[in-house]
Amino acid sequence: MRKEKRIFLILMIGICLSGMLIIKKTTVISGQENTVSHVTAPKDIPAVAVEINKSSEVICDKLSEITYTVYTDSDTLHIPVLWDVSAVNMELPGVYTVKGTLKLLRGYDLGEINSPQVQTTVSIQYPGRPEINTYYRLTAAGLYIFPWLEREDADSMEAYLKKDNGQWMNLTEEGFALCSEDGLYVSNQSMVVGNTYSLMVVYGDGQRQTGTLRFRYQKDGSLKVYSYQYSQLGNTGSPAKRIRSYNAKDEKYLSRCAAYAVETGSSLEKIEEDLKESVRLRVSTAEKFENTAENPEIILESSWDMSQADLTKQGVCKLIGTFVVPKGYQLAENLALPKAYAYLSVQKRGNPQIDTYSMPVVDLVEFPMLMADFSAEELQNVQVYIRENKGSYQKLDRELAEVTSGGIQLYCREVLKKGNNYDICAVYETGSTGIYSFLYNDDFIVNEYWHERNFSDRDEKNLPAIVQKAPGQTVTSVPSVEGMESPDTKENYYEESSDETSDNSRSSGQKTSAGEIKATDSGTTSDFDAADSTVTELSTDTITAISGQRLLLMLQQNGIVRFEKQGISVTILPETINTWKVAANDEIQMRIEKTAESAFSLRIFVRGEEVTEIPGSTAEFQTSVFGEISSPETVTVADAQGNLCAVTWQEKQKILRVEIEKTGDYFISEASVSGQADKTETDLTEASVSDADTVESAEVISDGEADSTMAKEVNAEGLSEKQKIETGKICGLLSVVAVGLILLLILRKKRNNIRNR
Structure with a gap:
């Protein structure tokens, strides 16, 4: 009897210890679990070509990066996409769609x-027979x-494009276009939105030649594929020779x-050479200016x-140039x-003046002055003054x-605000x-060059980056400057428009020493340290660094921060900036870019x-930035996941105002946006291709229709890691309670036996 009791007691103690271990183990797992705060899906995923009859693992290898x-x-992880290639028939040439998902590491939870x-x-292609039956975009x-x-004869390959009812x-x-070892690269500049084209490659x-891909170039930049079939290259043409239009934006x-x-008394020979080299006009043989394969631009x-x-x-003096x-x-x-x-x-x-200007790049006004004889130290001591509206x-x-x-640049x-009048002058050591x-109005601003340019016109923009050092301090107030009279009292001597006047005295009779000017300086209005910044600032057509x-100076002066590129203005609230x-x-680097005819990033x-x-940010742009929008009041804007943004049409200013909460890609449509655009998956084979087929480019789609278990790591029993932890805790507690009850019953039984004796 005693032996049975001992065995029973040992068994109960073992169960109790097991329960305690389970509780301890689940507690440790819970402490190590990291909750994911955000997931960024990959962009511009490449389509791939794979040799027929190879293993499907080749597909995963090519997409492994x-x-x-x-x-x-606490962490930033880069987790490879888990690709499902089960739908690909490696023994049948054609085009297949493969989907990828995110599989988190152990210890991480999507929440x-x-x-x-x-x-x-x-x-899926035969070796030695290149095909162009699918594509992806570098937006x-x-x-x-x-x-x-991969091919070795890319240099001898040629790509041909034909618009419907046109010539190859x-x-x-x-x-x-460029034929490379790994594929065909085609510029969107070769096409016009809305047209239907046929594309083939001769090698x-x-x-020999590839099949002919027939597609429509859509407004959002995608290609709607109608068919891929074999046909012969017809009559080829060459661009016309009669110039019918020019780029009015110039x-x-x-x-x-x-x-x-x-x-x-100097010579103008170098200036003439510079003007010939830098000033050119883009013209086209099309009725309306375009730079396409059929009507490529000509540079005059x-x-x-x-x-x-x-x-x-x-x-x-005004110089006049012709083209x-x-x-x-010939000209039409x-x-x-x-x-x-x-x-x-x-x-x-020795007597430099400010009496004319130019705008070599956007947001930069250049006032030319004859200062070649000034030393570096003398240039450093030149002070520039400006006033606004006679202040x-x-x-x-x-x-x-x-x-x-x-x-002066x-x-x-x-510094300048539209609609205001300005007076500017410079003071140097001798005068x-x-x-x-x-x-400063629309007539004064002569360079808005990239605001209306095609989003991918990289080679022809020819816009130099603006590089400068970060600001040391803000402007310093000058209550009064002796000798600086109002320009209203002077006669307009120059041959420029009436909006611009100057009181430059040719006898240099109004010289004022730099010492007099410095004596009137008040304290700086900036709260920032005047020490030089180590940041190199940069402004290009799409990037501001x-x-x-x-940034803090802009915030202090304006209360908000606004950046504008390519006609798209983005405003960010101070509350958001404070979180940075x-x-x-x-x-701080801001990238704003028109990525398609109806999309921006x-x-x-x-x-x-x-x-x-x-949060709380807005993007504003005129409808002309994204082509012809016939009904701006019906425009909708959606992000890459299909979420709709609040859009306001400001009819008086002809501006669309979009409320955005996140960075990323945004798509504009006049029709109702419901998640993603409707597209049809297709398998293109050599045997049968329907005109209704479409080939999808890589895109991010919402996983709202997928099984909810995709959002969590699932263990072998079908439970999520989180559910397993909770289940382990409950089991452990029940084990302890059960052991306690059994021990209590044993003690009570023993006590009763003693009493009976």
Whole structure:
């Protein structure tokens, strides 16, 4: 009896210890679990070409570098996509769609986040027979890539494109396509939105060709594929030779394409050469300007009449340029080409003046001055003053108005406001310039070049990046400046428009010493340290990189922060910026880009890390930025996951205002947006291809229709890791309670036996 009791007691103690171990184990797992805060799906996933009869593992190998980016409070993980290739028939050539999902590592939990699903296409091909039956996009570059098996004769291959009812055009010869070892690269500049095209590649010394891909170039930048079948290359054509249109967007810039400061009696030979090299006009053989394979643009050089420049006296002269039609081309009878205008400021050595301007790039005003004889130290000591609407003069920091041997470069976005009148002058060690007055309005702004350009026109933009150092301090107030009279009291001496006046005295009778000016300086209005920043600031057609110091300065002066690129203006609230915890020497990079005819992208990087949450932010743009929008009041905007944004149509300003909460890609439509655009998956085979077939490019799709178990890691029993932890805890507690009850019963029974004795 005692032996049985001992065995029973040992068994109960074992059960109790097991329960305690289970509780301990589940507690440790719970402590190690990391909850995911955000998941970023991969973009621009490549389509791949795979040889027939190979293992499907080859597909996964070619897509092995495609990863999700997973964020937690403490980690940033790059997890490879888990591809499902079971639907691909490796023994049958054609196009197949493969889908990929996210599988988290142990110890990580998605929580309430839906795991985004991705997909791309696979082309099964015979070796030695390249096909162009699927594609993917490099959105930012405006390229379409049609993959094929690796080849060594790419240099002898040629791509041809034909618009419906048109002729075959050699894309390779015209520079719109490149045949590479791994596929065909085609620029979207070769096509016009809304047209239907046929595409093929000729190889094997012109004796063989791929199938013909027929598709429609859609407004969102995608290609709606109708068919892929074998046909013969028909009659080929070459671009027309009659010029029928020019790029009207160049016209405003041509009204003031350059400005120079020259010394009296000097030669204009170098200036003439510079104008010929830099000022050109883009024309086309199409009725409406386009740069496509059928109607590629032609670049016209300029010719300048320098005889009208009078270099014997100080003043401003206007130079007129015309454009030369190249040999072999003719102008249409009803076409008159615009003229180009440049300005010369004739100055005396040692007496620089501000009396004209140009805008070589967007947001930069350049006032040419003759300062070649100034030493580096003397240039450093030049002070620039400006006043707004006849108010008090302000001394501009050198980072806002940079002084060089060629004049003053004013970063107007941070200094000038539309609709206001300004007076500007400069003070140097031996004197000062006159006061140049102007109205900063649409007529003054002659360079908005990239705002209306095609989003992928990378080669032809030819816009230099604006690089500058971060600001050291803001403007300094100058209550009064002796000798700086109002321009209203002076006679307009120059030959420019009435909006611009100058009181530059040719006798230099109003010289004021730099010492007098400095004596009137008040304390700086900036709260920032004046030490130089280590951040190099940059402005290109799609990117603005600034220091944290400048960002905080913008926030202090305006209450909000606004960036504009390509006609798209993005405004960010101070509450959002405060969460970034920006320091003076941090780098902030803003990327705003029109990525398609009806899409744009916004990316923000702080200290090199991408910011995704921007609550309360807005994007504004005119309807003309995205082509013809017939009913702006019905426009809808959706993000990459299909979530609709609040859109307001401001009819008076002709502006669409979109409320955005996150960075990423946004798609514009006049029809109702419901998640993603309807597309049909297709398997393209050599035997049968329907005209209704479509080939999908890689895109991110919502996983809302997938089984909810995709969002969590599932164990062998079908329970999530979180559910398993909770179940283990409950089992452990029940085991302890059961053992306790059994021991209690044993003690009570023993006590009763003792009493009975």
